[in-house]
Amino acid sequence: MKHTAFGVDIAKNFFQVHYVHMETGEIVNKPIKRANFLEFFANRPLCQIGIEALGGAHHSSRQFRWIGHRVRLMQARFIKAFNIGNKNDAAVARAIWLAVLQPGKDVAVKTEAQQAVLALRRMRQQLIKLCTMQLIGLRGLLTEYGEVKAVAEIPGVGLLSTSVAVTTMGEARAFKSGREFADKRQTCITGLAKIYQLRR
Numbered sequence: 001m002k003h004t005a006f007g008v009d010i011a012k013n014f015f016q017v018h019y020v021h022m023e024t025g026e027i028v029n030k031p032i033k034r035a036n037f038l039e040f041f042a043n044r045p046l047c048q049i050g051i052e053a054l055g056g057a058h059h060s061s062r063q064f065r066w067i068g069h070r071v072r073l074m075q076a077r078f079i080k081a082f083n084i085g086n087k088n089d090a091a092v093a094r095a096i097w098l099a100v101l102q103p104g105k106d107v108a109v110k111t112e113a114q115q116a117v118l119a120l121r122r123m124r125q126q127l128i129k130l131c132t133m134q135l136i137g138l139r140g141l142l143t144e145y146g147e148v149k150a151v152a153e154i155p156g157v158g159l160l161s162t163s164v165a166v167t168t169m170g171e172a173r174a175f176k177s178g179r180e181f182a183d184k185r186q187t188c189i190t191g192l193a194k195i196y197q198l199r200r
Contacts, residue, residue, distance in 0.1 A: 004022050005097060006018070008049055008060075014034065015034060029090050041067060046069060047070070048070045049100070050072045050097060051072070051074070051096065053074060074096070078099055106174070
């Protein structure tokens with residue numbers, strides 16, 4: 001059975017929706033208020049919804065799945081290839097609609113628990129960056145008084161590394177093979193390296 005495909009550009013107050021009516025062939029591209037958005041899709045039969053993987057996309061994807069629709073969360077660079085002309089809400093929604101009709105690698109939708117851990121990790125990164133800036137400034141001031149202090153190192157892999165792997169991975173079944181996960185794991189390792197560099 002062929003399902004209607006929707007391209008959805010999520011925003012703060014209005015979501016732009018682009019689709020082609022299956023019966024009439026009418027091309028629809030219109031804004032819908034955030035408050036009425038779920039109701040718009042709740043009253044429709046099973047459909048395929050394409051969303052750009054930006055802020056708020058995981059939350060919207062979970063809501064669509066909860067009411068029974070299929071969701072494709074796609075990378076911005078994949079959607080950009082289908083954007084023709086000036087970039088505005090209507091054009092982006094159309095580009096997402098075109099992209100959702102094409103085969104491609106989707107972004108794994110994260111659970112609320114994964115996002116919570118990821119948020120904590122990002123806040124921690126910001127705190128480490130701030131602390132590092134303050135320590136570097138303090139070391140510079142102490143050097144002016146003849147006090148030269150060495151940097152301490154924090155070895156080992158533990159809870160932090162595990163949380164990075166789990167939150168970055170998303171759904172395990174999204175990976176076709178161990179090789180594909182290994183490539184994603186390399187991204188995790190790179191992220192860890194940056195964290196440890198900030199610590200130093």
